Amino acid sequence: DEKGMSPLEIWCNESQERYVLAVAADKLPLFEALCQRERAPYAVIGEATEEKHLTLHDDHFDNNPIDLPMNVLLGKTPKMHRQVSSKTVQNPPLAQEEIQLKEAFHRVLRLPVVAEKTFLITIGDRSVTAMVARDQMVGPWQIPVADCAVTTASLDSYHGEAMSMGERAPVALLDFGASARLAVAESITNIAATNIGDIKRIKLSANWMSAAGHTGEDAGLYEAVKAVGEELCPTLGITIPVGKDSMSMRTTWEENGEQKAVTAPLSLVISAFARVEDVRKTVTPQLRTDKGTTRLLLLDLGEGKNRLGATALAQVYKQLGDKPADVVNVETLKNFFNAMQALVADDKLLAYHDRSDGGLITTLAEMAFAGNCG
Structure with missing residues (x-):
């Protein structure tokens, strides 16, 4: 016009x-x-x-x-042909001999990816539209530990939409496929905190970032895309209708006559979206000490493997480790989501938090912070 x-x-x-x-x-x-x-x-x-x-x-x-x-x-669109080669990574296991629990916990809590991020959240209005049912801040003490965002569809409805994110870029330094699978899994365990229903209602957006042309990165990108696009998501019944990419995640320069370069690891950032049946049923990480005797349960999707490669713990001790976490069993992940949805719908849960960066101890600490308890 x-x-x-x-x-x-x-x-x-x-x-x-x-x-x-x-x-x-x-x-x-x-x-x-x-x-x-x-x-x-x-x-x-x-x-x-x-x-x-x-x-x-x-x-x-x-x-x-x-x-x-x-x-x-x-x-007659010309096809691109690329000659790629895989890169084998062999690293020593995480050296744990000198690690003390208290010091390690303090270091992990100060790592930016784990640390409290109020300074990033309070710079904007979190209630625009008056339809925000769940923002970052949780509980009476307003601790920014929410697993997902939830909004209502209108001012007079309890139906709504949920959004969550997942990423595991450091894991790509050890295993490209595991990094991609963990990103999808984290977005699912985050969005499981609200009342969605069928897992097939979840739609994903995939943001791929890679240093195309760098040694091993092209083959790694193929491995990661195949891991989620052809294997994990079809098994879960989840589609990825949208996404974007940045294929120049490497920069080079000359300094004092010396060539320098910085290359980012392959990164997949997953955004999950789903319709919410009732926004009032969303569960938060806040521990409820006002509900009498309660129990904390760990649902171990890692099946006891507890691999420490490319974790926050490894990073704060300037290590990488050898074996990273991974999605051990896709059916277990799917069954977990279905069980969570049944519990959320029936109002059986007082609190919920996913195990993510920082491990189980950080998950428990964040729940305690939100509930102002110890």
Whole structure:
């Protein structure tokens, strides 16, 4: 509708944060009603036909700036060929002889990925729209340990949406596939705290970051994508409809005549999204000392393996270790989610927190902080 822009400018501009959706013609009134309710601008830009021909019509000049068969664009796209090689990593196990529990705990709690992050959270308003049912701050003492974010669908409804994240970039230094699987698993164990239902309702967004062309990274990227895209997610029944990538995670420079370089490990950041049946049923990490005698239960998805490679503990002692954590059994993860959903729906849980960076002791500490207890 912008008369001051040419068809070229409108068609080719790189506008961010826009989505192109295919909507059935009979569902268009419903879609329009949703957009009006959410105050979301939209435009119907055309219709899909069986004929593989792209036509762009300009009503102002009554001509077709684009009028060409689709095979011109897609029919003979050249394929990229890459010669890649795998890299074998062999590291010594984590040296634990000099590690003292109290000192190790203090170090882990100060590691940025584990440490308290109020300074990042309070710089913004967490209640915009008045439909935020679960933000980062948990309990009366407002400790930022929430597992997932939950919003309501409208001001007069308890239905809503949940969002969570998962990432395990350091693990890629030891095992590309394990790093990707753990990212997906963490997003699932985080979002399990709210009332979703079927695991198939969860949709993932995958943000891939890699130093393409660096030794072993291309093969590692293939291994990681295959691990989640062809193996883990299909088994779980979860789809990844969207994502993005950054393939230049390496920088080089010259300093005092010496070549220097910094290369980031392969990183997969997973964002999980799902519809929530009742936002009031969301469980937080806050330990409830006002509920009488209670029990703390550990559901060990690692099946007792307790591998320490590329953990927060290893990092604070400037080590890497040899064997990282991994998704041991996909069916166990799936059954865990189903069991959690049954317990959440029946209001059987007083508190819940996933085991993540920092291990079990950090999980318990964060729950105690949120409950102001010891």
